[in-house]
Amino acid sequence: MQDDGKNVDILDFQENLLNWYEQTKRELPWRKNQDPYRVWVSEIMLQQTKVDTVIPYFNQFMEWFPTPEALAYADEEKVMKAWEGLGYYSRVRNLQTAVKEVVEQYGGKVPSEKKDFSSLKGVGPYTAGAVLSIAYEKPEPAVDGNVMRVFSRIFNITDDIGKAKTRKRFEAFLPEFLEGVRPSEFNQAVMELGALVCTPKSPGCLLCPVQEYCKARKQGIQEELPVKEKKKAPAAKDMAAVVLKNKEGKLLIHQRGEKGLLAKLWEFPNVEVPAKQSRPDVLSEFLTKEYGMNVEIGQPIQKVQHVFSHLIWNITVFDAWISENTELNDDAKWILLEEADEYAFPVSHQKILETQKEREAAD
């Protein structure tokens, strides 16, 4: 399709879209002003995450870390806690790393040059375009899922939006749409249209300010676009976890490693249980190897399922007791249940925590 951007009266398209945006746009915490730090934080939080989910996290985050300096110097534990439950935790770890660089290399001012800002950890092509346009009014495209959905339909583009090459195709024709408008308004307007009208299912074409330019709408194929290859189903794993209590009534928790799944979050000790093996056996062997503890595993007390995008944990939680304390490694500690609020846990382990609190209350 060589006619991207043609067949459309761009001036009229811009006017219709921007007028609609002016009337319809939501009041959102990160739209209060154009502070590049606030815009940046919001864009990181909004990656693969709904606006409604982000709002409370954003407000809390800005209270705790109102400036790049505040975040750069903040206790990492507290930063993780601020992100607890939001998912994709590498986003915050990268954000804090990036903000430290902003403080050290740029005097705490978020760089407005594309090459500088793009080089920061966690800042990809979308985030760079979004922050530079929204905070600094740079005419940069910000191509996210909304933008690809809207323009796939406008131009009847059938390329798979999961491919990197497809994103570049959108970036190639969008600058023409950014001429003569405030980039901040235009980019947000397209995303707002995608979020509120040009939705994945049942798009509200009759309410669309640019329906007259939509090729997909004309052909009645708006529901078939954009084209996106479906992913394979996540694999299930059988897991066993322990709520291990010592003589003082403290619980054993463990911090996950720096990299990979749920990095740096805290959890109850757990292992994957290979097929056909007994869960208590695997668990007690794991605790002996990891901490040198001989532990009597009690009854299963809870089942918890943790669904990720690419994997599923089916966790069986066991009771266990230990009479004497042993030497723990640096990633593990004994805590009172009331102290758990200070640590960031994955959702599945928040559920385990909840159940423990209920059991304690019942005693």
Added chain:
DNA sequence: AACACGTGGTG
């Protein structure tokens, strides 16, 4: 290029 990386909402 393909896959790892979370979670909660929805039709």
Added chain:
DNA sequence: TCACCAAGTGT
């Protein structure tokens, strides 16, 4: 119910 979706990036 369950597959799919949401303002993506790093490797």
